[in-house]
Amino acid sequence: MKAPIAKKVPHLMNNHNHQRIDDYYWLRDDKRQDPEIIAHLEAENSYCKQQLLHTEPLQKQLFNEFKNRIEKDDNSVPVKDGQYFYSTQMQGDNEYPIFVRSKTFADTSLETLLDVNALAQGADYFDISGMSPSPSADLIAYSEDTVGRRVYTIKIKVLSSGNYLSDEIEQTEGYVIWANDDQSFYYIKKDPETLLGYQVYRHILGTKQAEDILVYQELDNSYYLGLYKSKDNSTVFIIQHSTESSGISLINLKDNQNKAESFIPREPKLEYQIAKLGDWFYIYTNYQAKNFCLMKVNFVDRADKTKWQVVIPHRRDVLLEDYQFFDNHLVYSEKEQGINRIFIRCLATGKEQQLQFNDLAFTAHLYGNNELGNSAVRLSYTSLTTPTTHYDFDLNTAQATQLKQQRVLGDFSPEDYQSERFFVAASDGKKIPVSLVYRKDLFNKDGTNPLVQYGYGSYGLIIEPSFSSARLSLLDRGFVYAIAHVRGSEMLGREWYEQGKKLNKINTFNDFIKVTQSLTKQGYANHKKVYAAGGSAGGLLMGAVINKAPELYHGVAAHVPFVDVLTTMLDESIPLTTNEYDEWGNPNEKTYYDYILSYSPYDQIKQQAYPHMLVTTGLHDSQVQYFEPAKWVAKLREFKTDDNTLVFKVDMSAGHGGMSGRFEHLKEEALEYAFFIDLADCLATPDQQIDK
Secondary structure: OOOOOOOOOOOEEEEOOEEEEOOOHHHOOOOOOOHHHHHHHHHHHHHHHHHOHHHHHHHHHHHHHHHHOOOOOEEOOOEEEOOEEEEEEEOOOOOOOEEEEEOOOOOOOOEEEEEHHHHOOOOOOOEEEEEEEOOOOOEEEEEEEOOOOOOEEEEEEEOOOOOEEEEEEEEEOOOOEEOOOOOEEEEEEEOOOOOOEEEEEEEEOOOOHHHOEEEEEOOOOOOEEEEEEOOOOOEEEEEEEOOOOEEEEEEEOOOOOOOOEEOOOOOOOOOEEEEEEOOEEEEEEOOOOOOOEEEEEEHHHOOOHHHOEEEEOOEOOEEEEEEEEOOOEEEEEEEEOOEEEEEEEEOOOOOEEEOOOOOOOOEEEEOOOOOOOOOEEEEEEEOOOOOOEEEEEEOOOOOEEEEEEOOOOOOOOHHHEEEEEEEEEOOOOOEEEEEEEEEHHHOOOOOOOOEEEEOOOOOEOOOOOOOOOOOHHHHOOOOEEEEEOOEOEOOOOHHHHHOOOHHHOHHHHHHHHHHHHHHHHOOOOOOOOEEEEEEOHHHHHHHHHHHHOHHHOOEEEEEOOOOOHHHHHOOOOOOOOHHHHHHHOOOOOHHHHHHHHHHOOOOOOOOOOOOEEEEEEEOOOOOOOOHHHHHHHHHHHHHOOOOOOEEEEEEOOOEOOEOOOOOHHHHHHHHHHHHHHHHHHHHOOHHHOOOO
């Protein structure tokens, strides 16, 4: 079968007296209904299937390996929220959870709230979000997305009867914050074109959505909105967050449920979050603190920053990441040189205790700490060799109680694997953190192992060193798996992020390339068996890297890749564009136009040999529109000078996150792994064949 060749229809774009011609612009259809475009995408799917047909037995084997490591009957750790402990159950071959609750943590008498498997019957895609019990705990609000565009419809179930209220709220972000009266809730409505959440409404049960009360409207389309509730249930916070600044408005649930009052006026470059404890508001902020600090102020004094009192000071080399308040304690997490630390502070005495863990490099997330009166702080813990483990740490003694560890079925033993963490010198002398893992008995630091290198490097997002049971299928075949913590993340603090955004974005790509070169030079990888993977902004990373240094990679997987950066950032009608200006720069300004043009993967395709490539997308992707990778693949086919594989898989019923369901998404991972394993085998001599 020949690869689909898209027709060329010149589309002229003229900006800043610079002309670009996009021959594949016609592949864009915002309604996703054009028969010619759908036929082209289906042809790409047929070609992908045919080209990778020989890997299907391996894909199936990998999928079965993934699935057989997962405990089919599995419950989450119960989390207290009001009168009940809430958790989820996974049963048998079910794709979706069953939401349950109990009166106590250890109670085995469980009440079923929602069976998502029943709700999802007949749907190709189904995502449930924002399940929230009302204050009386007799009503449950939740939301559904059956397309993958992350646009949700809110529904209300009466638990005592099992019936549903007639209230259905459409075009929302997907979660609600209940008022204390049990008769109303707040939600965020999305703009149907840009998909930005821009309005906060209060809905009163039993009324029509058209009658909902507008509490807040965001007029600046560079801001996202979010909602959360204070732990004392007195206040709803409306977060307004852009890339480089934020604001918060407050709804006083006792005095005026229909009015939002600004905490402080928004300021450029000022970012903050707040928590309420008694009469004090605690402010997590970058005010005079690039790596953030924690301050506090009485509500009446909030506008006067001279009255903000330091609780955790700013430190130049330490990133303050997260915090949780309890009646008598503060728990906070920080990162120094990319290493996590978590502390418990007694508010009365100021005495602190650091939580102790076994691994040097690990990931720990505070979660489920909804109650001010808790005696322990809940967190999840994982590393590259340690399955996800849930702990309660006593707030007074810092003693840990292990609640659960993810079971990995089969013959898995953590002692069989080795993780390492070290730094690689960048082109400008900066030190790039690298985390990697391999199976001890299959690794030789002599340049013979295949290697998969993963990267992201945008929005300050940190790809933490965490465990994956599916990844064992690579490690058990002799692969080394590495994470390049390139600039654009906050692994080394806020400065590390700023050095990889806007007019510094190219550092992200150069860092990734330097890590690859170093790993092969040090003997961690066979230079002919290096593979790279990334998704979304990590897909942009893949596109830029293969334009700059295609010879370093034998194969690349780019998932939902953001590769047409310049055209997208010039088009404010595309969802989320305006919110991204402070990340990439606004190309309506010539300085940013020229800089983005210099690296935009679609614009920088050239006549050269490219690696073997697997590209995936979802037709209904709301974050990176399907036509970006579709155009990219079409143009690559036109320009590349090699005979290497280039396949494009379009999921016609999914969005940015891929397929829904706990097992279905494993098929996508099996496809990527089979792609890499097959390529590695093609280069191996008979006595070096990787055991399939």
